[in-house]
Amino acid sequence: xxxxxxxxxxxxxxxxxxxxxxxxxxxxxxxxxxxxxxxxxxxxxxxxxxxxxxxxxxxxxxxxxxxxxxxxxxxxxxxxxxxxxxxxxxxxxxxxxxxxxx
Numbered sequence: 001x002x003x004x005x006x007x008x009x010x011x012x013x014x015x016x017x018x019x020x021x022x023x024x025x026x027x028x029x030x031x032x033x034x035x036x037x038x039x040x041x042x043x044x045x046x047x048x049x050x051x052x053x054x055x056x057x058x059x060x061x062x063x064x065x066x067x068x069x070x071x072x073x074x075x076x077x078x079x080x081x082x083x084x085x086x087x088x089x090x091x092x093x094x095x096x097x098x099x100x101x102x
Contacts, residue, residue: 011035013043013079013095018086025082026056028089029064031074035097037061042098043081045089055098056083 012033021027037043039061045053060080069075079095 009035011037011041011043011095011097013037013077014074015045015089015091015093015095016076017091018084018089020086021080024080025059026080026084026086026089028079028081028084028095029076030079030095031076033074037077037079037095043079043095044098045084046094046096047090048092053093054084054088056081 012035013028013030014033015028015030017030018026018028037058039058041058042055043058044055047053058079059082060078062078064076064078066076
């Protein structure tokens with residue numbers, strides 16, 4: 001890997017918020033702290049207290065447009081998770097690949 005990230009490094013996506021996109025499903029906004037996400041990955045919600053939440057398949061991913069950004073700041077990313085409800089996700093939750101026990 002040219003970016004220093006290993007393919008087997010566990011995904012840690014830190015949730016900042018979620019909203020519903022009409023006809024597309026739930027979009028989760030946050031940033032990737034470790035690992036990488038690929039469309040088709042099954043992601044599991046891990047609550048701040050460590051409790052496991054629901055899981056869903058990621059059907060889309062993209063960077064979020066921001067008015068300004070400085071080096072060192074996390075790059076905001078949006079993940080499309082239509083199998084989840086907005087109420088399933090809270091700020092501070094972490095998304096991980098479903099097959100990994102946290």
